[in-house]
Every structure is written in structure tokens, then in C-alpha cells.
Amino acid sequence: MNTQHFWQAVLDRDPHYDGVFVYGVRSTGIYCRPTCPSRRPRPDNVVFFAQPAQAQAAGFRPCRRCAPDQPHAPDVEIARAACALIEAADGERLTLHELGERLHLSPFHVQRVFKRVMGVSPAQMIRQRRRERAKTALRQQPSVSAATYEAGYGSSSHFYTDSxxxxxxxxxxxxxxxxxxxxxxxxxxxxxxxxxxxxxxxxxxxxxxxxxxxxxxxxxxxxxxxxxxxxxxxxxxxxxxxxxxxxxxxxxxxxxxxxxxxxxxxxxxxxxxxxxxxxxxxxxxxxxxxxxxxxxxxxxxxxxxxxxxxxxxxxxxxxxxxxxxxxxxxxxxxxxxxxxxxxxxxxxxx
Ligand SMILES: [Zn+2]
CATH class of the missing domain: 1.10.10.10 (Winged helix-like DNA-binding domain superfamily/Winged helix DNA-binding domain)
Structure with a gap:
């Protein structure tokens, strides 16, 4: 079985892998996210699962520290919250600094987590939203709010937050x-x-x-x-x-x-x-x-x-x-x- 990748991710507590797999530790009967802050187990005690449900089915209990059975990692929550703010800003200017302030996090941290989860930086996302707004408003004259409703932005917010x-x-x-x-x-x-x-x-x-x-x-x-x-x-x-x-x-x-x-x-x-x-x-x-x-x-x-x-x-x-x-x-x-x-x-x- 090729698990070298995953073992390295566990050693590095690599957040890219959060949600990609969980690992069980045979000696303790507990399973964790790759990012769990707990002490690293011995490699020969570790077994990998694609889904928390599979770890549970194999008899492992979720770790209390990293809560691998909870649907979202903290990073994903931060990215979601940032997306919601960008969405709510409705094309208005929103700086990384403001984003950090509203989320009670350093701008640097928001930037890093957002990019990691979403694949683009907050600034790129904000620019993209502004372009979309502008285009929609131009094309559909009556009112911007009607236009955005028409364009289904209510549901397109899933694109940023629901995945x-x-x-x-x-x-x-x-x-x-x-x-x-x-x-x-x-x-x-x-x-x-x-x-x-x-x-x-x-x-x-x-x-x-x-x-x-x-x-x-x-x-x-x-x-x-x-x-x-x-x-x-x-x-x-x-x-x-x-x-x-x-x-x-x-x-x-x-x-x-x-x-x-x-x-x-x-x-x-x-x-x-x-x-x-x-x-x-x-x-x-x-x-x-x-x-x-x-x-x-x-x-x-x-x-x-x-x-x-x-x-x-x-x-x-x-x-x-x-x-x-x-x-x-x-x-x-x-x-x-x-x-x-x-x-x-x-x-x-x-
Ligand atoms: Zn854990």
C-alpha cells in the first residue's frame, strides 16, 4: 500500500491533507486528522482511512483534540466566514486588513488559510466578485439587486462556501x-x-x-x-x-x-x-x-x-x-x- 505521502503529511501536520484522509492509531484506538496537534504515533501503529466513517467502522474513536468526526476543520470555517464577508460586501471595497479585523485574526493568517482552502487569495476573490457584479449590473438595466437575483447569485454563493x-x-x-x-x-x-x-x-x-x-x-x-x-x-x-x-x-x-x-x-x-x-x-x-x-x-x-x-x-x-x-x-x-x-x-x- 502506498501511504508514504500520507505518513509524510502526518509528520508535517500538513493542512492540505485535512479532509483528504484520517489516520487511526492501533495502540490507542483513536483516529485523528493529519493536522492533529497530538504527539506523532509510531508509523507501524498507523492505519489510514479515506473517511471518518470508515475509521469508526473499523472500531476507532474520534480524537478529542482534533475532532476528526466534525464536518469542518477550523481552516475551512475561517475560509467560509471570509467568503461570507466578501459576499456580504456586495462588490464594495474590502481590504485584507478589514477582513482580518472582522474575523479577529491576523491578515496574514486569513490570507494563508483562505488561499489554502479556496485556491485563490481573498484579493483575487474580491476582484472576481467585483467584475461579476459590474457585468451583471451593466447587462441588466433595471436594478442591480434584481439583476443579481436573476443571475442566481443566491445560489452561486455555494460556489464559494458550500464545498x-x-x-x-x-x-x-x-x-x-x-x-x-x-x-x-x-x-x-x-x-x-x-x-x-x-x-x-x-x-x-x-x-x-x-x-x-x-x-x-x-x-x-x-x-x-x-x-x-x-x-x-x-x-x-x-x-x-x-x-x-x-x-x-x-x-x-x-x-x-x-x-x-x-x-x-x-x-x-x-x-x-x-x-x-x-x-x-x-x-x-x-x-x-x-x-x-x-x-x-x-x-x-x-x-x-x-x-x-x-x-x-x-x-x-x-x-x-x-x-x-x-x-x-x-x-x-x-x-x-x-x-x-x-x-x-x-x-x-x-
Ligand atoms: Zn487528534
Whole structure:
């Protein structure tokens, strides 16, 4: 089992890994977040789990100091609070200093935590919000508040606050064929044929479907020719996560899917679309045009279609829930039959 990464993260108390895994200590029967301030255990006593529930099922109790069974790490809470303030500022000027003051934290700390959790700095987020506001206000004359309501900003705030997913604003690594990316993957059989699940240290970076295991591996290598790829069928996280996905495909409840950590690599626009897709409930569908209107860019239906077509994380970014105007299935990167099967299963299971 390849757990070197995770053990190093435990030694470093690396906050990037908070939410990616928990570790149990056999000698004490307690499990912790990677960032737990407690003394480091001996490596041969440690066992890794993808989810707190799995640690509990294996008989471990949550640590009182780092509370790994609580849904959010303090960092995520800080990032959420900062997002809420940025949101509430409604495009008004808001400095990092003010943000720190309102949160009773040093500006430096807010900056660091925010960047780590959100993938962008508070200043970048504030600028982006201002641009969005300005555009919306210009396009839709009557009133800014009506315009923002129209554009669905009430629900787009989920984008910033309602997700544990990480995303990169600059897809540099992706554009360079995954140079510098360290990826582990597994291939398993599922209700839709073969499924490949890949992860970086930050979370799931690809879920793909195919007819053979070889074809899936070849496609991954073709897409990330410069990445360090390693097949790791015994990897504890990959096993746990692919089980969650398989269970869902076999008719299981969708709740567990939302908890899986994602490492989405894409432009700000793609990340935005992917996040909107994640808010479409199972059993429902949207058209490309509806999504374009929802983000306040009603003419961007084709760009939305492209963002769907370039999604690499099937199911968890449910691009299968987007249909052509008028309800036509249109394409699906992993085959229209699979798209039809997924939608049928979700309609019946919802
Ligand atoms: Zn702990």
C-alpha cells in the first residue's frame, strides 16, 4: 500500500491533507486528522482511512483534540466566514486588513488559510466578485439587486462556501500534460463497465468510464503524459473512494458522494461551471442555456458545453445532468449510453 505521502503529511501536520484522509492509531484506538496537534504515533501503529466513517467502522474513536468526526476543520470555517464577508460586501471595497479585523485574526493568517482552502487569495476573490457584479449590473438595466437575483447569485454563493473541493485558478500543470503532478489511480469494474479513479495528494482528479481497463489507463496516460502516474489498486483512499462510487452506481444513496474531496484543475470559468453542476440535484437536469443564464452569462451556452465536455471527474461533477436545449441527450465524454443509464437510474432512485 502506498501511504508514504500520507505518513509524510502526518509528520508535517500538513493542512492540505485535512479532509483528504484520517489516520487511526492501533495502540490507542483513536483516529485523528493529519493536522492533529497530538504527539506523532509510531508509523507501524498507523492505519489510514479515506473517511471518518470508515475509521469508526473499523472500531476507532474520534480524537478529542482534533475532532476528526466534525464536518469542518477550523481552516475551512475561517475560509467560509471570509467568503461570507466578501459576499456580504456586495462588490464594495474590502481590504485584507478589514477582513482580518472582522474575523479577529491576523491578515496574514486569513490570507494563508483562505488561499489554502479556496485556491485563490481573498484579493483575487474580491476582484472576481467585483467584475461579476459590474457585468451583471451593466447587462441588466433595471436594478442591480434584481439583476443579481436573476443571475442566481443566491445560489452561486455555494460556489464559494458550500464545498470542500479544491480548484486551481491556473491550469498550468494541466496544460503542461500534468508536469509535476503526482497521481495514483485504480481501475475497477462497476455497473457502467470499467471505472478509473485517480487522485493527487489533494483529492480525486479523475473518474472515467470505459469498456476495458487497458483503454482507461491508455487514455489517462495520453491526457497526462508528463505526470508521475502510478497504478495503486491497494491504496486505501482509492479503494475507499472507488467503493463509494461503485455503491452509488449499483443503486446506493448519493449522500456519500458529496463528501469525497476533489482536486479540480481548470480555469476559473471551468471551475465555476463545474461547481454549478455539483449543485444540480440527482434526478434533475439542466440545459446548457439554463446554466449559462444561472451564472449571469446568457450567451455562454457553448462555453458551458465545452466546460462540460472537458470535465474529467465523471459522476462527482455531474456533467451527465446537462442536456441539449429541448432535452436531447447530446454527447457524453464516456458514451451516450452511459449518460442515459445514469439519468435513468437517478430519475428512478430520486
Ligand atoms: Zn487528534
Amino acid at each position: 470542500q473541493a479544491h480548484f486551481g485558478m491556473t491550469p498550468a500543470a494541466y496544460q503542461q500534460g500534468g508536469a509535476g503532478m503526482d497521481m495514483h489511480y485504480t481501475v475497477v469494474e462497476c455497473a457502467l463497465g470499467w471505472m478509473l479513479v485517480a487522485r493527487t495528494p489533494r483529492g480525486i482528479c479523475a473518474v472515467t468510464f470505459g469498456d476495458t481497463s487497458d483503454a482507461l489507463e491508455a487514455a489517462l496516460r495520453a491526457e497526462f503524459p508528463a505526470a508521475a502516474l502510478q497504478r495503486a489498486d491497494e491504496d486505501a483512499l482509492l479503494r475507499g473512494w472507488s467503493d463509494v462510487l461503485r455503491t452509488y452506481l449499483a443503486g446506493g444513496a448519493p449522500a456519500a458522494l458529496a463528501a469525497l474531496p476533489l482536486d479540480m484543475q481548470g480555469t476559473a470559468f471551468q471551475a465555476r461551471i463545474w461547481q454549478v453542476l455539483r449543485d444540480i440535484p440527482g434526478g434533475e437536469t439542466r440545459s446548457y442555456g439554463e446554466i449559462a443564464r444561472q451564472i449571469g452569462q446568457p450567451t455562454a451556452a457553448r462555453a458551458v458545453a465545452r466546460a462540460c465536455a472537458t470535465n474529467r471527474i465523471a459522476l462527482l461533477i455531474p456533467c451527465h445532468r446537462v442536456l441539449r436545449e429541448g432535452g436531447g441527450l447530446s454527447g457524453y465524454r464516456w458514451g451516450v449510453e452511459r449518460k442515459a443509464a445514469l439519468l435513468k437510474r437517478e430519475r428512478e432512485g430520486a
